[in-house]
Amino acid sequence: MGKITLRNVAKRFGEVAVIPDINLDIEDGEFVVFVGPSGCGKSTLLRLIAGLEDVSDGTIEIDGVNATDLPPAKRGLAMVFQSYALYPHMTVRKNIAFPLKMAGLDPAEIERKVDGAAKVLNLSNYLERRPGQLSGGQRQRVAIGRAIVREPKAFLFDEPLSNLDAALRVNMRIEISELHQTLKTTMIYVTHDQVEAMTMADKIVVLNAGRIEQVGSPLELYRRPANLFVAGFIGSPKMNFIEGSEAKLHNAATIGIRPEHIDLSTSAGTWKGTVGMSEHLGSDTFMRVTVEGLGMLTVRASGEVSVQQGDTVWLTPQDGKLHHFDANGKSLA
Amino acid sequence: MSTQSTRLAARLMVAPSVILLFIWMIVPLAMTLYFSFRLYRLLSPERTGWVGFNNYIWFLNSPDFWLAIWNTLALVGGVLVITVVLGTLVALLIDQPVKGQGVLRILVIAPFFVMPPVAASIWENLFMHPQNGLFAAISRGFGAQPILFLEQHPMPSVIAIVAWEWLPFATLILLTALQSLSSEQIEAAEMDGASAFSRFRYIILPHLTRAITAVILIQTIFLLGIFGEIYTTTQGGPGSASTTLPYMIFKQAIVAKDIGRAAAGGIIAVILANIVAVFLMRGLGKNLDA
């Protein structure tokens, strides 16, 4: 079991309300990702759930039990830190065994569980090494191993992949997703990277300045962003926003269109523009097109498209893919 | 500095200071060694000559010698135990976030700036004095006889005074080490269910081993030569109860004015220091490897 409920949770550091007021339900077995720009309070929220910080207001329930005042160890949660926080003077085996030893399990049982975890995580050959002798990815796995042996109610990850190189990050992303498939334990995963959020989450919680902007599945957020912030944050490259007279035509203060929802033509279309810088990725080409009266739009074209900088092109937004926002940035249904 | 020529250049550049330091060390050592085999008494300067190992034999047969060795080791060991244990506890304490932390830390460091003879005098006259001392007043407050610290317990008293002087040093080094421990490691241990004691035992203490090793090695060097505190308080007495090896050498050189015997004692002290160093490096040296 691992159902976590936050009711009116607030956190203040002195005068600063880092988290003003949050309500959130996390269901058992869900993979929830907290995503938001740096400094928006993701780590703080995770640490409140872990019990490493005290809430200033509100309650935290874990499996229906009020855990607001429980110390971290009593909450039955395991955390993987950004820096991994491995114990440098212990071998990998002792690192993974540490929570079991603290729980007072007998040595044979500890041995069995550590070996089991090591097998799952491909660490069997490294058990006698120290963390300092491991690569970044292996350290990451040790940190995960230390978390899974405890069989916690939920896993908390704080930007666990941010210290890895790009290729390894993709691998570990898949490994963590697979781990979730196998264990079916609740996982709360913090990241500032919307790609990680989109690829891993069952449910994404978009945070901005300590507030929840929107909660939903990755595709819900992509298709129906609740406001300008979510629309701009989810999706890569960023959604194009258009204000002014063109938006008024659609009865909105702002309209948005994703780069992948714009058709490009050299002969005819809705908006006429001039091609600027292009990024060629092979499969796709991201093109910046300056349209008179609208400004700069990013367009995703196929990799084969053959237009040069300075060429004149025509852009057409695809049917039903325009997003409409009111003057407060809220999405118009 | 990896190529042949840069290595050679580097050696040439450090050579002057290395040579100077070597001379600085070897000349006094050689002279001490020379005097230790000579008859050389300031009170009868006309009698000179080689005496073989006589100075050494006198020293080793002196009734105070083994007591002095024991006292020296007790002083070093006692002060090390007290400063490391208390230093760790005080460092843990003043690492906590409290109001006036800066002032508190300066207060803790302060004893280190008091000169050894001054510190010893303060302890002798203001704390341990049987009539005027604070401890005597406390004893009388409880209706007990004042303890005659320097007369009845000379060695423990000297150890206490020296430990008081060196506690700030140990605390300071251990505090810096403590501050370099990542808070995430402590938090991870907390989540892993480690009690405060387990966190200390399994996370903090291993993190401190290198600093503790440094404290032990550095303090040992200075503690082996402690002299001023004994000279100011007990003068090695009562009798020879608090005579250490350095104090014994002092008595031969300055009181008996026998330079030959004092030099022999000096060489014995060098040998003792090296024996201690070998044991320490055997036992603790591996802690210093990264």
Ligand SMILES: Nc1ncnc2c1ncn2[C@@H]1O[C@H](COP(=O)(O)OP(=O)(O)O)[C@@H](O)[C@H]1O
């Ligand atoms: N212990 C603290 N004391 C004061 N301010 C803090 C503390 N921890 C975090 N903050 C502030 O809270 C805000 C959110 O921090 P954090 O949760 O770490 O952001 P994120 O993880 O989303 O990047 C930041 O502005 C940060 O400066």
Ligand SMILES: [Mg+2]
């Ligand atoms: Mg963070």
